[in-house]
Structure formats: structure tokens, C-alpha cells
Amino acid sequence: MVNTSVDTEKKILEAAKRVFLVKGLSGARMQEIADEAGINKSLLHYYFRSKQQLFKAIFEEIFSHFFPALISIFNNNEPLELKISMIVDQYIDEFGNKGYVPLFLINEIYQNPELVSSLSGKMDKMVHSEFMKELQEGIQSGKYVEVSPMQLLSNILSLCIFPILAQPMLKSVFQIGNEEYNKFLEERKKLIPEMILKNLIK
Amino acid sequence: MVNTSVDTEKKILEAAKRVFLVKGLSGARMQEIADEAGINKSLLHYYFRSKQQLFKAIFEEIFSHFFPALISIFNNNEPLELKISMIVDQYIDEFGNKGYVPLFLINEIYQNPELVSSLSGKMDKMVHSEFMKELQEGIQSGKYVEVSPMQLLSNILSLCIFPILAQPMLKSVFQIGNEEYNKFLEERKKLIPEMILKNLIK
DNA sequence: GTCTATAAAGGGATAGAC
DNA sequence: GTCTATCCCTTTATAGAC
Structure with missing residues (x-):
């Protein structure tokens, strides 16, 4: 070869x-x-x-790979409640020990926001997804409390990604090692969807 | 002079x-x-x-300035519920338009975790604060659901700080400008404590 | 204590041989 | 298409005059 x-x-x-x-x-x-x-x-x-x-x-x-997983789940056939769990699992599994990936994106975009302007078309599919339609319908039917899509998405991503970015700081503050940190992340796979849904379902 | x-x-x-x-x-x-x-x-x-x-x-x-505000609130005389609101207000007001501060800390610690090892003593006061005592007592008395301090603190900090780090990305995804972004952050001052307490109080 | 000048090494980029 | 050699600018750091 x-x-x-x-x-x-x-x-x-x-x-x-x-x-x-x-x-x-x-x-x-x-x-x-x-x-x-x-x-x-x-x-x-x-x-x-x-x-x-x-x-x-x-x-x-890297940017183009970060959102498709999200978009794909946002548009699958599962109910909204399950979609949320799938997103949480996905991001914690994929980036739990690769925090440098979301950190890289946040950093480089923070330094140079124009980096995304040419790629923003890719994200239309997120704002206009099945997930967002289900959310709107659920709000109108009275199933869900009124919440802006931006707040909801921010909450989900924050709870998944921030503890991964802050991994070294959290380990230092709470004096824990890798094993305990991984247990902490595993717990979050249950905890985050519960928390989101408790605040979404009326 | x-x-x-x-x-x-x-x-x-x-x-x-x-x-x-x-x-x-x-x-x-x-x-x-x-x-x-x-x-x-x-x-x-x-x-x-x-x-x-x-x-x-x-x-x-910078590191030594980031936690004292948190620690000070953690040890004041207000009830735990109010402490949470105060922390949220504090971090959103202080870093809402200065995301580069938490981003700097996360970055440099991620690159070089030894940076904190000499400073970890300062953070004992956070893990052993009035806030944590109140939490333990509230759990034992059945007022609060069982939750690990690390999970709770991670949730609060995630919801406050991540949307500030991801500001340029959020603006781009949702096609909004400064004014709408600031309104979004103001909304979070109410939304975050509600969310945390709904999941904490039995 | 503050400056100018310069050393010394680093790092991006190109020319040219093969 | 891949390498060696080298250019040239940047950047950290020091020497030495004042």
C-alpha cells in the first residue's frame, strides 16, 4: 500500500x-x-x-459534526420526552471524556464569531425541527408550560456540557478522581431529563 | 504625581x-x-x-476572585432558597457581558490542571459552607429531595455560566442581537432559581 | 527604574532540487 | 508529491547605557 x-x-x-x-x-x-x-x-x-x-x-x-447528532434526534419519531433523554445520553457519552471538543468550538467562536456566519444555514434545521413543533403544540394544548425554545435548548445544553468543560475544576473543588467523576456523569443522564421535564410538563 | x-x-x-x-x-x-x-x-x-x-x-x-462571591453568599444569613437567587443574579450580572472571564478560567485550567492544585485550599470554604449545612439538614428533615451537593452546584453554575460562554453561538443559531440576548439573560434570573427549587423542594 | 539595542529562539511560509 | 534549505518576521528574553 x-x-x-x-x-x-x-x-x-x-x-x-x-x-x-x-x-x-x-x-x-x-x-x-x-x-x-x-x-x-x-x-x-x-x-x-x-x-x-x-x-x-x-x-x-468539527462544527458540522457537532449539531447533526442533535438535529437528527430532534427530527426522529420518538416523543419529545424521549428525545430529551436521547440528547443527554448522546452528548454525555460522546463528549464526557472529550471536553476539548465543545471547548474548542466555544473558544474559537468566542474569539471569532464570523466563523459561524457562513455555516448558520445548517442550523435552521434545528430551530425548525420536529422537536420545536412538538413543543409549540404541547404548549398550545396546555400539556407544557410556556417556555421559549431558546431557554429550553440552553438549559439542556448547559446541564450536559458545562460540567464536562469544568471537569478539572469540579474534580479539584470536590477532591475526586476519574472514577467518581464518571459516576457523577452517569447520574446526570437520569437527573437532567428529570429536571427538564419537571419544569416543562404542567 | x-x-x-x-x-x-x-x-x-x-x-x-x-x-x-x-x-x-x-x-x-x-x-x-x-x-x-x-x-x-x-x-x-x-x-x-x-x-x-x-x-x-x-x-x-482572577481565580481567587471568582469563588469568593459565591462563598460569601454561601455563608450569609439568608435562607437557602434566597441564596440560590443571589448567586444567579450575581453571576449573570457580573459575567453576562464578560464571558471571557469564566472562559479564561475554564480554558487555562483545562490546559493545565496543576494551576489550581496550589489554590485548592481556598475552595474548602465552599464545600463546607452554611449553604451545604442547610442542604444536609433540609434533606434529613425531609424538606428537600436527596441530591448530592456536587450535582446541585453543577446545575446552578451550568445554567448560569454556559449560556454566557455560548453567547456568540446562541446569537447565531437563534438569529438575535444584543438587545434580545440581554432580555434572554434577564429572564434566566427568574427561570433558573425556579427550576432549581422545583427540583429540590419535596 | 526605565529605556535602547540586540541576542536567541520560534514559527509561518517559500524556493528549488529530486 | 515530497524533501531540504532557507528566508523573514515575530516574540521572548537579556545586556547595558542613562
Whole structure:
């Protein structure tokens, strides 16, 4: 099996992803990406001209992967109550030990909000999903209390993601290790949907 | 009024704080800090030898300021229910338009968890506060449902801080501007304590 | 204590051989 | 398409004059 150019490009993208995710744009070094990919530094420029362009490719890949899981669940056939549990499970399972992924997105978007402006079309499907329709109908029929979709979504994402971002701080404050932290996260899979539903169902 | 060395050191610390808070350790530049302080770059090294040491001074100042407000409320004379509202108001008012402060802490601690190990003593007062005693007593008397302090604190902080970190993302997803975002945050001052208490009081 | 000048290393980017 | 060599600017850090 030879190294085709396709392989090389893929190797670069994978290496760049690993490095950018953990170090961010300003912390990442082209040399480190090259080493990680097992190739020469100048090949990075051959394939992606500049650090900025390589970063943009990585950012868009990561960003574009972050919401589809959410959108897919938002549009499946399960009732709203179950959808919420599925989202919580999904995010805790996927990012519980990879907090650097949501942290990367929050950081880079905070530093440079224009990064998302070209990608905002992808998120229409979230605001206009089955989940949101069910919510509106439930509110009108009196099943749910009146709540803005933005508040509800913020609550769900906050409760799932923040404790993952703050993992090192929480471990330090409560003097716990990995095992206890994982138990804490597992508990949240039950606790968060309960909390959300108790505040949603009339 | 002359420039004493005390003034200079203070000017450096204030400038460094502004720059490090927004750019982080890897993104900050010594030149920018010097410019911001209106002094020569080599003075930074005269007062703080290296970028690392200057950063450490700033980090400890910011970290040490983040929890005392919480601890102070945790130990005041108000009932637990009111304490929760006060914490929510405090964090939303203080960081609503300064998300880079909690983001800075989360980031730098995530990159380098040892940063807190020397400061963890300060947080004992949080785990062993009046708030936690009231919680324990309320659970034993049957007033509150059984909940671990870590879960409760995580819920409160998550609901307050995450939407502030994710401000640019939320604005982009829901296509809103500053005015609507501030209204969203104001709403949360009522919504969060309601949500927490509904899940705490039996 | 503050400045200028400069060392020394780092890091992004390109030229050119193969 | 991949490498070596190198350019050149940036950035941290120090030496030394005042």
C-alpha cells in the first residue's frame, strides 16, 4: 500500500484535527501537526497554503459534526420526552471524556464569531425541527408550560456540557478522581431529563 | 504625581489582566501588554522575569476572585432558597457581558490542571459552607429531595455560566442581537432559581 | 527604574532540487 | 508529491547605557 496524495491529505487533516482541538488556533504549531502526521512541514503548505486555511477546514469539519447528532434526534419519531433523554445520553457519552471538543468550538467562536456566519444555514434545521413543533403544540394544548425554545435548548445544553468543560475544576473543588467523576456523569443522564421535564410538563 | 514603582507594577498587572483574559496564555503577546500598560516591553521582564510568571500572577488573581462571591453568599444569613437567587443574579450580572472571564478560567485550567492544585485550599470554604449545612439538614428533615451537593452546584453554575460562554453561538443559531440576548439573560434570573427549587423542594 | 539595542529562539511560509 | 534549505518576521528574553 503506497502513500497516495489522498492518504497524505487525510493524514494531515487527522493530525491537524488532533492538534487544533487540544491546542486551539493560537496554541497549535505547524511543526507539531507535521510531526503528528509523520510528514514534512512544507507539505502542510503544499496542501493547505496557510495555517489559517488548514484551521478553517478543521473548524468546519468539527462544527458540522457537532449539531447533526442533535438535529437528527430532534427530527426522529420518538416523543419529545424521549428525545430529551436521547440528547443527554448522546452528548454525555460522546463528549464526557472529550471536553476539548465543545471547548474548542466555544473558544474559537468566542474569539471569532464570523466563523459561524457562513455555516448558520445548517442550523435552521434545528430551530425548525420536529422537536420545536412538538413543543409549540404541547404548549398550545396546555400539556407544557410556556417556555421559549431558546431557554429550553440552553438549559439542556448547559446541564450536559458545562460540567464536562469544568471537569478539572469540579474534580479539584470536590477532591475526586476519574472514577467518581464518571459516576457523577452517569447520574446526570437520569437527573437532567428529570429536571427538564419537571419544569416543562404542567 | 510621579510614577512610583508601585504604580508601574499595578499598571502592568492591570494591562496583563486585560490581555490575558481575552487572548489567553498562548494568544497573549508581551508587546501588547506593554503597549496596553504604556511602558517598555523590557520592564515586564524587570518586574516579572518571564511571561509564565506574569501569567501565573494574573491567573491566581482572577481565580481567587471568582469563588469568593459565591462563598460569601454561601455563608450569609439568608435562607437557602434566597441564596440560590443571589448567586444567579450575581453571576449573570457580573459575567453576562464578560464571558471571557469564566472562559479564561475554564480554558487555562483545562490546559493545565496543576494551576489550581496550589489554590485548592481556598475552595474548602465552599464545600463546607452554611449553604451545604442547610442542604444536609433540609434533606434529613425531609424538606428537600436527596441530591448530592456536587450535582446541585453543577446545575446552578451550568445554567448560569454556559449560556454566557455560548453567547456568540446562541446569537447565531437563534438569529438575535444584543438587545434580545440581554432580555434572554434577564429572564434566566427568574427561570433558573425556579427550576432549581422545583427540583429540590419535596 | 526605565529605556535602547540586540541576542536567541520560534514559527509561518517559500524556493528549488529530486 | 515530497524533501531540504532557507528566508523573514515575530516574540521572548537579556545586556547595558542613562
